[in-house]
Amino acid sequence: xxxxxxxxxxxxxxxxxxxxxxxxxxxxxxxxxxxxxxxxxxxxxxxxxxxxxxxxxxxxxxxxxxxxxxxxxxxxxxxxxxxxxxxxxxxxxxxxxxxxxxxxxxxxxxxxxxxxxxxxxxxxxxxxxxxxxxxxxxxxxxxxxxxxxxxxxxxxxxxxxxxxxxxxxxxxxxxxxxxxxxxxxxxxxxxxxxxxxxxxxxxxxxxxxxxxxxxxxxxxxxxxxxxxxxxxxxxxxxxxxxxxxxxxxxxxxxxxxxxxxxxxxxxxxxxxxxxxxxxxxxxxxxxxxxxxxxxxxxxxxxxxxxxxxxxxxxxxxxxxxxxxxxxxxxxxxx
Ligand code: G6D
Numbered sequence: 001x002x003x004x005x006x007x008x009x010x011x012x013x014x015x016x017x018x019x020x021x022x023x024x025x026x027x028x029x030x031x032x033x034x035x036x037x038x039x040x041x042x043x044x045x046x047x048x049x050x051x052x053x054x055x056x057x058x059x060x061x062x063x064x065x066x067x068x069x070x071x072x073x074x075x076x077x078x079x080x081x082x083x084x085x086x087x088x089x090x091x092x093x094x095x096x097x098x099x100x101x102x103x104x105x106x107x108x109x110x111x112x113x114x115x116x117x118x119x120x121x122x123x124x125x126x127x128x129x130x131x132x133x134x135x136x137x138x139x140x141x142x143x144x145x146x147x148x149x150x151x152x153x154x155x156x157x158x159x160x161x162x163x164x165x166x167x168x169x170x171x172x173x174x175x176x177x178x179x180x181x182x183x184x185x186x187x188x189x190x191x192x193x194x195x196x197x198x199x200x201x202x203x204x205x206x207x208x209x210x211x212x213x214x215x216x217x218x219x220x221x222x223x224x225x226x227x228x229x230x231x232x233x234x235x236x237x238x239x240x241x242x243x244x245x246x247x248x249x250x251x252x253x254x255x256x257x258x259x260x261x262x263x264x265x266x267x268x269x270x271x272x273x274x275x276x277x278x279x280x281x282x283x284x285x286x287x288x289x290x291x292x293x294x295x296x297x298x299x300x301x302x303x304x305x306x307x308x309x310x311x312x313x314x315x316x317x318x319x320x321x322x323x324x325x326x327x328x329x330x331x332x333x334x
Pocket of ligand 1: 079241300
């Protein structure tokens with residue numbers, strides 16, 4: 001594994017570094033210690049062309065001003081919490097009266113401490129951050145680490161740990177948007193998506209779960225066998241910003257027949273939120289063109305959103321005296 005660390009820029013007087021890990025196949029994983037953002041993943045298509053398969057920017061400034069969480073580690077809690085309320089705790093309200101993605105300045109906007117790790121068949125970067133008691137309203141000093149490994153076989157392994165000194169909430173995710181066509185040549189509509197999920201969480205007009213977990217069978221939400229995303233969007237023109245409850249092997253597979261590239265995601269998390277970017281119309285550029293609908297798809301492994309208001313969802317309350325661990329693995333294939 002070839003490993004490089006270079007200065008990427010400065011944020012609030014702190015140095016931001018980019019780590020570039022290149023494996024024996026010439027496949028590349030890039031990340032920065034601002035937001036623990038994955039800035040690029042370059043893997044071969046069936047013709048051997050090594051190209052980038054995630055959305056990102058070239059410059060730190062763009063991540064700071066424009067990013068819809070491209071590649072970022074989101075926390076303390078991904079997704080929405082109704083009215084920012086957790087029993088008598090009031091969290092920041094940054095989407096109307098609701099709380100989203102940990103508040104207006106969250107994990108994705110911090111410069112993390114970072115260090116390289118080299119192992120026999122993989123290399124990685126461990127990022128560490130302490131979120132102080134009261135951060136965005138959350139109780140407890142929370143210590144988080146996020147490790148991204150890149151293996152010689154082109155697997156990205158993500159391990160997250162957390163420790164707190166008071167009862168608090170934790171439900172992190174990584175918000176990478178995939179586009180397997182390579183360097184965003186095409187939209188993701190000709191990709192297929194398969195999700196091991198029998199149930200999805202119904203959401204209301206504010207994109208908050210109603211608490212109902214509904215069967216995917218015979219609905220637009222049925223991805224139990226690989227489904228073309230164009231067909232899925234025709235079934236559901238408003239697109240997907242949808243939590244799916246994972247079952248069985250809990251795999252999520254995205255595939256692009258034209259390039260031959262695939263990614264299989266395996267996780268110990270309860271759910272995946274699929275965000276299809278439908279309706280996104282932004283002024284900033286990604287790979288030289290304006291960000292718009294279906295230039296990428298975010299597949300966010302996490303516990304079901306707004307769990308604090310739905311006792312049937314897996315608890316996201318964490319207690320002092322324990323180390324909590326979460327893992328998700330992304331295997332790239334051709
Ligand atoms: C998340 O579910 C949300 C979306 O609604 C939001 O727009 C995006 O993050 C930036 O996936």
